[in-house]
Amino acid sequence: MIATLKILLSLAVVALAQTAVLAYMVIDRVQLLKTGREITLPIIPVDPRDLFRGEYVRLGYDISRIPMTLLDGPLAKPHETLYVVLEKKDGGAWQPVRATRALPSDGNPDRIVLKGRAVGSGSGVRYGIESYFVPQGLGPKLEAMARDRKLAALVAVDKGGKAAIKGLIIDGQLQYEEPLF
Amino acid sequence: MSRYRTRVERDLAQWQSAGWVSEAGVTAIRADLAARRSAVGAAGIFAILGAVLFGFAVISFVAANWNAMGKLARLLLLLAALWGCYGGAAYLFARRLDVFAHAAVLGGIAVFGAGIALIAQMYHMDAHPPDGVLVWVLGALLAAVLVRSNAALGAAFVLLAVWTYWERGLGSGPHWAFLALWAVAACVATWLRWRPGLHLAALSLVLWVVPLGFLVLDRHAHWLVAAIGAATALAAVGLRVPAIERRIQASQAMFAYGVAVAFAGVFTMQFIDGVTHYGAYASESTMRLAWLSALTLVLLVAAMYWALATDNRGALWIGYTAFTVEIFSLYWRMLGTLLNTSLFFLVAALIVSALAWAAYRLHQRQAPAREAAV
Numbered sequence: 001m002i003a004t005l006k007i008l009l010s011l012a013v014v015a016l017a018q019t020a021v022l023a024y025m026v027i028d029r030v031q032l033l034k035t036g037r038e039i040t041l042p043i044i045p046v047d048p049r050d051l052f053r054g055e056y057v058r059l060g061y062d063i064s065r066i067p068m069t070l071l072d073g074p075l076a077k078p079h080e081t082l083y084v085v086l087e088k089k090d091g092g093a094w095q096p097v098r099a100t101r102a103l104p105s106d107g108n109p110d111r112i113v114l115k116g117r118a119v120g121s122g123s124g125v126r127y128g129i130e131s132y133f134v135p136q137g138l139g140p141k142l143e144a145m146a147r148d149r150k151l152a153a154l155v156a157v158d159k160g161g162k163a164a165i166k167g168l169i170i171d172g173q174l175q176y177e178e179p180l181f
Numbered sequence: 182m183s184r185y186r187t188r189v190e191r192d193l194a195q196w197q198s199a200g201w202v203s204e205a206g207v208t209a210i211r212a213d214l215a216a217r218r219s220a221v222g223a224a225g226i227f228a229i230l231g232a233v234l235f236g237f238a239v240i241s242f243v244a245a246n247w248n249a250m251g252k253l254a255r256l257l258l259l260l261a262a263l264w265g266c267y268g269g270a271a272y273l274f275a276r277r278l279d280v281f282a283h284a285a286v287l288g289g290i291a292v293f294g295a296g297i298a299l300i301a302q303m304y305h306m307d308a309h310p311p312d313g314v315l316v317w318v319l320g321a322l323l324a325a326v327l328v329r330s331n332a333a334l335g336a337a338f339v340l341l342a343v344w345t346y347w348e349r350g351l352g353s354g355p356h357w358a359f360l361a362l363w364a365v366a367a368c369v370a371t372w373l374r375w376r377p378g379l380h381l382a383a384l385s386l387v388l389w390v391v392p393l394g395f396l397v398l399d400r401h402a403h404w405l406v407a408a409i410g411a412a413t414a415l416a417a418v419g420l421r422v423p424a425i426e427r428r429i430q431a432s433q434a435m436f437a438y439g440v441a442v443a444f445a446g447v448f449t450m451q452f453i454d455g456v457t458h459y460g461a462y463a464s465e466s467t468m469r470l471a472w473l474s475a476l477t478l479v480l481l482v483a484a485m486y487w488a489l490a491t492d493n494r495g496a497l498w499i500g501y502t503a504f505t506v507e508i509f510s511l512y513w514r515m516l517g518t519l520l521n522t523s524l525f526f527l528v529a530a531l532i533v534s535a536l537a538w539a540a541y542r543l544h545q546r547q548a549p550a551r552e553a554a555v
Contacts, residue, residue, distance in 0.1 A: 006273045010327035011286075015267040018293045018320050019260060022300060027257065031244045033284055079309075117309065128308035148320045176307075180553040 002172075030180045032164050036156030038088070039112060040093055040169060041129075043151040057132050059153065062095050063114070064130070070122045071099040076118035082125055083161055084114045103161060119174030127163045129155055185213055225280035229332060232284040236291025252303055259299060262292045262429025270328070273356065283332040284326055293320045300367045311347040315362075322366060331375045332380050337366050338381040355485050359389055371463055383438045391445045395454070401447040421491070437496035440484045444503040447477045452510045474511050482536055483508065488545055 024052040043059040043071060066084060076082055083103050086094040097111070098104070115123040121131065154167040154174060167177035193210060196202040202210075239262065266289030273282035294317040300306070301313060318340045325334035346360040363386060370378035390410075394403035417435035420428050451473050485500035487493075508529050 004275050007328065008271050010269045011267045011274075014263055014286075014320075014327050015289070018263060018296075020287070021316060021320065022256075022260070022263075022293070022296045023299070025300045025306075026304070029300075029306070033304075054278035079351055120508055126307070128306065132305055133302045162308075177315045 001060060019134065031162060032162060033156050033157045033166055033178065033180060036158045036162075037112060037167075038104045038166065039155050040092070040152050041094060041155055043153055057134060058068065059130050059132055061127075061129075061153070063094065063127075064125060065123050066096045066099055066125055070096055071101075073101065075137050078118060078120050082118055082176040084116055084125060084127075086112050086114060088112075112157055114157060114163055129163050129165050132165060132168075188224075191216060221361060225284075226533070228281045228284035232291070232332075235241070235271055235288050236295070239292055239295040242295070244300065255299065255303065259292065259456050262351065263289060265294065266292055283328075286328055286330045287332045287336060287521060290317075290321045290333055293317065294340075300466050304554055309351075311344055311351065314340060314344040319537065322362075322369065325366075325369055325373070329373060331373060331378060334369055334373060334375065335381055337369075338339040338385050341366060342385045345385075345389055349392065349396070353396075355393055358390070363389070372500060380434070383434065387438060387442055387445075392441055394446065401454055403446045403454060405446070407443045407446030410439050410441070411480075412439070412444055412543065414439030414443060418487070431491045433491065433495065436484075436488070436491075436493060437499050439486075440481075440496055440503070441499050444481065444499075444507075447473060447480075448503075448507065448510070451477070452514065468513075469516065474507065477507055478504070478532055482532070483538070486539055486543070504520045 002142070026169065041061050041063065044062065045066075048155070063086065070084075071082065083100045084096050085098040085100070085104060085106060087097045087108075089095050103115075106113065114127050117125040118124065119126055150171055152163050152169040153178070154169055155163050156166045157163045165178065167174050169175065189210070193202065193207055197207050198205070204416045266285050269287035270282045271281070273285055285378070297313045297317055301310075318337055321333050321337035321340055324330055325337055341359065341363060350357040363382070367382040367386075369378070370382050391408075394401065394406045397405065414436050417432045417439055420432040420435065421531065451464060451470055481500055481504050485497060485504070488496035488500055512525055512529075
C-alpha cells in the first residue's frame with residue numbers, strides 16, 4: 001500500500017512538473033505579447049507568391065542583416081547572443097544603430113533593444129521571429145492580400161529584448177492578430 | 182527463451198548424458214531457471230513499442246498543424262493527454278502491471294515533448310530549437326528518477342544524443358554542456374542498476390567523443406579521439422585487478438567501447454578528414470597513411486588478442502569489424518596508387534594469417550591450463 005502511494009505521489013510530481021513547464025512556456029509568451037512594447041517591422045518576402053502557401057513560412061526583415069561595424073569588439077561567433085539597438089527614424093521605420101554583447105540600458109524612448117543570435121560569422125542576426133506557422137485556411141487569403149503589397153509584422157518586445165510576433169500588417173492595416181489563447 | 186537458458190539447456194543435456202548431473206539435479210536447475218524468468222516478455226516489448234508509436238502519433242498530430250480547434254482547446258487536450266498517461270501509469274502500477282505502467286510513463290514523456298513543440302508552434306517561437314529538446318531531456322530524467330523508470334531513462338539518453346547533435350550542428354565548438362547532463366543521466370543509470378542504461382550512456386558518450394576531433398584545437402585533432410579511446414581501453418585492462426566479477430564485467434564493456442572510439446579516431450585521420458590532398462602534400466600523406474594504417478592494424482590485432490584472452494566477445498566483434506573496414510578502406514584508397522592489388526592482398530593475407538596463428542597459440546596455451554584445472 002505504501003509502495004503504491006509512493007509511486008502515485010511520484011507520478012503526480014512528474015505530471016505537475018511537466019505541466020508547470022508547459023504552462024510557464026505559455027504564460028511567459030502571453031505576458032510578452034500582452035505587455036511588450038509594440039514595434040512594426042517590414043517583412044522582406046523571399047518569394048512573395050509562395051509566401052503563405054506552406055504551413056509555415058520563414059520571414060526576413062530589414063534588420064536580419066546589420067552592418068558589422070555596429071558591433072563593438074571582435075566579430076560575432078556563430079550563435080553568439082547579441083543585442084541590437086534599434087532607433088526610430090522619421091517615417092516610423094526602425095533602424096539598427098548599435099549592437100552589443102550585453103543588454104544595454106538605454107532610456108531613450110525612440111530606441112528599443114532586440115535580443116538575437118548571430119547567424120554564421122557574418123552580419124546575419126536571428127531574433128526568434130523568423131518562423132510563422134500559418135493558421136489553417138488563412139494561407140490563401142493572406143497570400144492574395146500580400147501580393148504586390150507591403151507586408152509587416154507587429155512584434156512585441158519585452159525589457160530583456162525578447163521578441164514575439166503579435167500579428168501581420170498588410171498595407172498598414174492589421175490583418176491578423178494572434179489570439180493569446 | 183533467453184540466450185543464457187538456451188545455452189544451459191544444451192549444456193545440461195550433455196552433462197546429464199555424461200553422468201555429472203543427476204536427474205533430480207536437472208529438474209531442480211530447470212525449475213530455478215523457470216523461476217528467474219525475465220519480466221520483460223513479449224507483452225512488455227509490445228507495450229513499449231505501443232508507447233513509442235503513440236508518441237509518434239501525438240508528435241505527427243502536432244506536425245500536421247491542427248488548427249480546427251482554438252489555442253485553449255489544444256492546450257487543454259494536450260494537458261489531458263499528459264495527465265491521462267501518468268494517471269494510466271498510476272492505475273497500472275496499482276494493478277502490478279509494471280511493464281505496461283512504464284510504457285505509459287514513456288507515453289507521458291512523448292506527450293510532454295509534443296507539448297513543447299506544439300506550444301513553440303502555436304506562439305511562433307523560433308529562438309533556439311535545441312533548448313526545447315533540453316527541456317524535454319530534463320522532463321524525461323525527472324520521470325526516470327522519481328518513478329525509477331528504465332524506459333524513461335532510455336528516452337532521456339536518446340534525447341540527450343539528439344540535443345547534442347543539434348547543438349553541434351548549430352554551434353562552432355564542442356558542446357560541453359552535454360557532459361554535465363550526461364554525467365547526471367549516467368549516475369541515474371548506475372543508481373537504477375540498469376545495465377542496458379549504462380550501455381546507452383556509453384553509446385551516447387561515444388557519439389559525443391567521436392566528432393570531437395573536428396571541433397577542438399586545430400579542428401583536425403582526431404589523434405585526441407584515438408588517445409581517449411586507447412586510454413579508455415587501457416584503463417579497462419587495469420580495471421580487471423582485483424578480479425571481482427563486477428569489475429571484470431565493467432572492464433569488458435569499457436574495453437570494447439575504448440577500442441571502438443580509438444579506431445574511429447585513427448580511421449577519421451586516415452580516410453575522412455583531409456582526404457583530398459594534392460601535389461607535394463599527397464606523397465607526404467601517403468607516407469602518413471602507410472604509418473597510420475600499419476599502427477592501426479597492429480593495435481587492432483593486439484586488441485583482438487586481448488579480447489580473445491579475456492573472452493570478450495563484444496570487443497572481439499568490434500575488432501573484426503574494424504579490421505575489415507580498415508582493410509577495405511585501404512584497398513579503396515591504394516587501388517592503383519601505392520600498391521598493386523595482388524601485393525595488397527598478400528600483405529592483408531599475411532596479417533590475417535598471423536592473427537590466426539596467434540589465436541591458435543593462445544588456444545594451445547589455454548587448453549593445458551584448463552585440463553590441469555579439471
